[in-house]
Amino acid sequence: MRAITWHGKQDVRIEDVPRPEIVNPTDAIIEVTATAICGSDLHLYHGRVPSMREGDVLGHEPMGEVIEVGEEVETLEVGDRVVVPFTISCGECWFCENDLYSLCDNSNPNAEIAREVMGHSPAGLFGYSHMLGGYAGGQAEYLRVPYADVGPIPIESDLSDEEVLFLSDVFPTGFMAAENAQIEDEDTVAVWGCGPVGQFAIQSAQMLGADRVIAIDRVPERLEMAEEHGDAEIVDYDEGDV
Ligand SMILES: [Zn+2]
Ligand SMILES: [Zn+2]
Numbered sequence: 001m002r003a004i005t006w007h008g009k010q011d012v013r014i015e016d017v018p019r020p021e022i023v024n025p026t027d028a029i030i031e032v033t034a035t036a037i038c039g040s041d042l043h044l045y046h047g048r049v050p051s052m053r054e055g056d057v058l059g060h061e062p063m064g065e066v067i068e069v070g071e072e073v074e075t076l077e078v079g080d081r082v083v084v085p086f087t088i089s090c091g092e093c094w095f096c097e098n099d100l101y102s103l104c105d106n107s108n109p110n111a112e113i114a115r116e117v118m119g120h121s122p123a124g125l126f127g128y129s130h131m132l133g134g135y136a137g138g139q140a141e142y143l144r145v146p147y148a149d150v151g152p153i154p155i156e157s158d159l160s161d162e163e164v165l166f167l168s169d170v171f172p173t174g175f176m177a178a179e180n181a182q183i184e185d186e187d188t189v190a191v192w193g194c195g196p197v198g199q200f201a202i203q204s205a206q207m208l209g210a211d212r213v214i215a216i217d218r219v220p221e222r223l224e225m226a227e228e229h230g231d232a233e234i235v236d237y238d239e240g241d242v
Contacts, residue, residue, distance in 0.1 A: 001016070001017060001018075001019045001131075001140060001143035002014055002015070002016060002017075002140070002141055003015060003016075003017045003057045003136075003139065003140035003141065004057065004058045004059060004137075004139035005017065005055050005056060005057055005058070005142065006044060006045075006052050006053075006054070006055070006056045006057075006058055006189050007028070007054050007055070008047065008054065009045075009046065010045060010046070010047070011046030012045060012058065015055075017034060017055070017057060017140070019138075019141075019239055020136060020142055020143060020144035021144070022068060022069075022070045022144070023144065023146075024070060025070040025071045025072035025073070026038045026070055026072050026073060026145060026146065026147050026148060026149065027069075027070045027144055027145060027146055027148055028068065028070065028073055028076050028144075028145045028148035028152070029066070029067050029068040029069075029142055029143070029144055029145070030064035030066050030067065030082060030084065030145060030152075031065050031067050031141065031142055031144065032062045032063070032064040032065050032138055032140060032141060032142065032143055033060070033063060033064045033065060033081075033161055034161035034162065034165050035059050035061055035062040035063070035138050035139050035140075035165075036061035036062075036165055036166070036168065036169070036170070037059075037061075037115045037139070038061055038169060039126075039195060039196070039197070039207060040060070040128070041058055041059070041060075044055060044058060044128070044129070047128045049128070049156070050115060050117060050129065050131060051110075051129045051131040051132075052129050052130070052131040053134075054110050056127070056130075056134075056136070056137075057127060057136040057137045057139065057140050058125045058127045058137045058139045059085075059126065059127045059137030059138040059139030059140065060086040060125060060126040060137055060138060060168070060169060061138065061163050061165065061166075061168040061169045061170070062083075062084050062126075062127060062137075062138025062139070062143055062168065063081070063082060063083040063084060063088065063155070063164065063168065064076070064084075064138075064143065065079065065080070065081055065084065066078055066079060066080045066081075066082060066148075067142075067147065068149070070176060070228055073148045073149055074149055075148075075149045075154075076148050076149065076152065078155070080147075080154055081154070081155045081156075082152035082153060082154055082155065083152065083153045083155060083164055083165065083168050084126070084138060084143065084145055084151060084152050084153075084168060085101075085151050085152075085153070085167070085168050085169065085172075086126060086128075086168060086169045087101050087102045087104070087107075087122070087123045087124075087125060087145060087151065088104070088107040088108075088123055088124040088125065088126065088133065088146050088147060088151060089101035089102075089104040089107055089108035089123050089150050089151055090104050090105075090107050090147050090150065090218055091147055091149065091150035092106070093105040093106050094129050095123075096150070101123065101150070101151070102122050102123050103122060103123060104122075104123035104124070107124035107133065107146065107147065108121050108122070108123060108124040108133045109124070109133060109134075110130055110131050110132070110133060110134065113130070113131040114131045114132060117120065117131060124146075125140055126143070126205045127139065133156035134198065136209050137227065145236070153167055154191075164202065166196070170178050170197050171200045172194045173197050173200070174196075174197045174198065174199070174200025174201035174202075174204055175200060175201075175202070175204040176196070177201045177204070178201050178204035178205045178207075178208055179204070179208065181202070181205070181232060183205055183208040183209055183210050184209065185209045185211065186211045187209070187210050188210060188211060188212040188213075189205040189208070189210040189212070189213050190212070190213075190214045190215075190216060191205065191213065191214070191215050191226075191232070192215060192216045192217075193216070194215050194216070194219070194222035194223060194226045195222065198215070198217070198222070198226070199222075199225060199229070199230060202215055202230035202232050203229070205231050206230065206231060207227070209213060212233060213230065213231070213232040213233070214232060214233045214235060215227070215230060215232035215233070215234050215235070216234075216235045216237055216242055217234075217236070217237070218236055218237055218238045220236075223236060
């Protein structure tokens with residue numbers, strides 16, 4: 001199959017790599033129908049994340065169709081359409097049981113290395129270095145999804161891939177930023193940075209009841225999008241004192 005592979009700083013290629021197979025009975029394999037590129041992928045591209053290896057498959061914002069399930073998978077069937085989130089979570093540890101899936105204690109086999117580098121280890125992540133599990137990512141034709149009953153979000157509507165794909169990372173990331181701001185009715189909310197996560201933070205702030213949302217950036221098309229789709233007031237920080 002074809003996949004996007006990492007070969008060092010600013011060296012990313014499309015290559016043929018072996019197709020993934022079921023490894024554990026709780027795995028599923030999906031045929032990827034859409035996948036996004038993330039700002040976080042730039043950290044890999046610029047060589048800022050240790051423990052990448054030549055040939056690692058990138059990508060953590062995929063969705064697709066289930067084509068194979070391990071014998072212990074209970075909630076997914078071949079043919080299901082799913083969005084797969086960035087984090088890999090076991091569903092059974094203390095963190096997973098308390099809905100803190102990104103802190104899963106079981107899904108990163110290299111947690112010791114992550115702990116040395118970052119102080120704590122998060123869950124294993126798709127396509128994001130060996131210290132975070134060494135899992136092949138979803139910028140590929142096929143993806144192995146471990147703990148397939150836990151992470152994947154079944155899509156049962158006829159919404160297009162483009163309309164649901166961002167559930168994999170940037171929408172929940174932007175939503176969480178807005179949620180953490182504890183927005184109340186009548187609040188004015190300023191969002192610094194109107195990239196993809198910022199756009200979702202803007203729309204989430206509106207959803208959570210903000211009275212005014214002010215979007216701050218310097219890229220004209222980002223500001224236009226914030227105004228048009230996010231109903232935000234806009235400020236170009238190159239044109240005045242924010
Ligand atoms: Zn991402
Ligand atoms: Zn867990």
